[in-house]
Amino acid sequence: MEKEADFGRTRRIWYIAGVVAGNLLSYYLRGLFYTRKSQIWNGCPFIIFKRPWMGTLVMTIGISLCTLVYYIKTLLDPKNHPKFSHTPTYIYLFIALIAFLDIFISIVPSYTISENLGPFSVATRYFDLLFIIIIQNVFMTPIRYAYQWVSLGIVAFGIVFVAVGVFKNKETRLKLLPSLLQLASQLFISIRTVLIQKVSHENDINPWFLTGFDGIFGFLIVLFGGYPLAYFLPEKSFSSLHENLCSSALLTFHSISIIILFLIYIPITCIYNASITGTITTTNAVGYTIVEMICGSINWIIDLIIFHAFNGKFILEADKKFGVE
Numbered sequence: 001m002e003k004e005a006d007f008g009r010t011r012r013i014w015y016i017a018g019v020v021a022g023n024l025l026s027y028y029l030r031g032l033f034y035t036r037k038s039q040i041w042n043g044c045p046f047i048i049f050k051r052p053w054m055g056t057l058v059m060t061i062g063i064s065l066c067t068l069v070y071y072i073k074t075l076l077d078p079k080n081h082p083k084f085s086h087t088p089t090y091i092y093l094f095i096a097l098i099a100f101l102d103i104f105i106s107i108v109p110s111y112t113i114s115e116n117l118g119p120f121s122v123a124t125r126y127f128d129l130l131f132i133i134i135i136q137n138v139f140m141t142p143i144r145y146a147y148q149w150v151s152l153g154i155v156a157f158g159i160v161f162v163a164v165g166v167f168k169n170k171e172t173r174l175k176l177l178p179s180l181l182q183l184a185s186q187l188f189i190s191i192r193t194v195l196i197q198k199v200s201h202e203n204d205i206n207p208w209f210l211t212g213f214d215g216i217f218g219f220l221i222v223l224f225g226g227y228p229l230a231y232f233l234p235e236k237s238f239s240s241l242h243e244n245l246c247s248s249a250l251l252t253f254h255s256i257s258i259i260i261l262f263l264i265y266i267p268i269t270c271i272y273n274a275s276i277t278g279t280i281t282t283t284n285a286v287g288y289t290i291v292e293m294i295c296g297s298i299n300w301i302i303d304l305i306i307f308h309a310f311n312g313k314f315i316l317e318a319d320k321k322f323g324v325e
Helices: 009-033 052-076 089-114 118-124 127-139 146-167 176-203 207-232 245-253 256-282 285-309
Strands: none
Touching (some): 009 256, 052 207, 052 245, 089 207, 176 207, 176 256, 207 245, 245 256, 256 285
């Protein structure tokens, strides 16, 4: 039987605030470092830093720092923060599965956006709420009341209307493989979120502990699984997923702006992902997803304000001066 985790209203508010701020900052930081230009060696031509695997690897480094935070907590308050060796093995296996899902859902949006499916990616991101409600109904808490079904229907219709609006846009050109991967990504987001709720609620796992080992497993998956796969993928068919670790590292270290952005990105991802786990722990999967939907709406509003304030001339391209064109 699942336990209801409750760490107090104040802590819950701090976690939610961390999700909102982290979502906003990481969204624009990714937009910045994926549009920078760098070169592999001095004298080589400059190329745009479209390296989603490197961005994901750096993200896992930031998430891994949560382990250090938890370790400090074990020293300061050992009674409420058990040592790593006292955690059952099956918890680590659950976290490894969560890490695999995290890597998949982190890399796919970069791929779909690079395949000119940005609007489609934005439209389908809200499918995870629908998936989460269905998964919870089947595997965890069944829907018992009529108003819950009515709410589910309203959410479903809203998501469909948004998606149809995007599909009818003449500028949206859907491609089969990226579209299927994006939908799979939303399903995996839902599974990941429900798994975090299940593990944290039933085992009283500290959010910093869970998030930290999620980052460690994710780092190993990207380094020893993702990068070898990315290297052998055909460059013609998977140009945005094909990536070489050495060239990505050289591009990173030959650009001061990318290094600075990554150094800012690392602590943000640490706090942001710990806040995600904390929000799921202190509320539930649906509560966190609603917070993420609100964050997405805030991002849209800010984008619209920037667009209209600068008459659509605000630029982030690396080969032009940052600001107004």
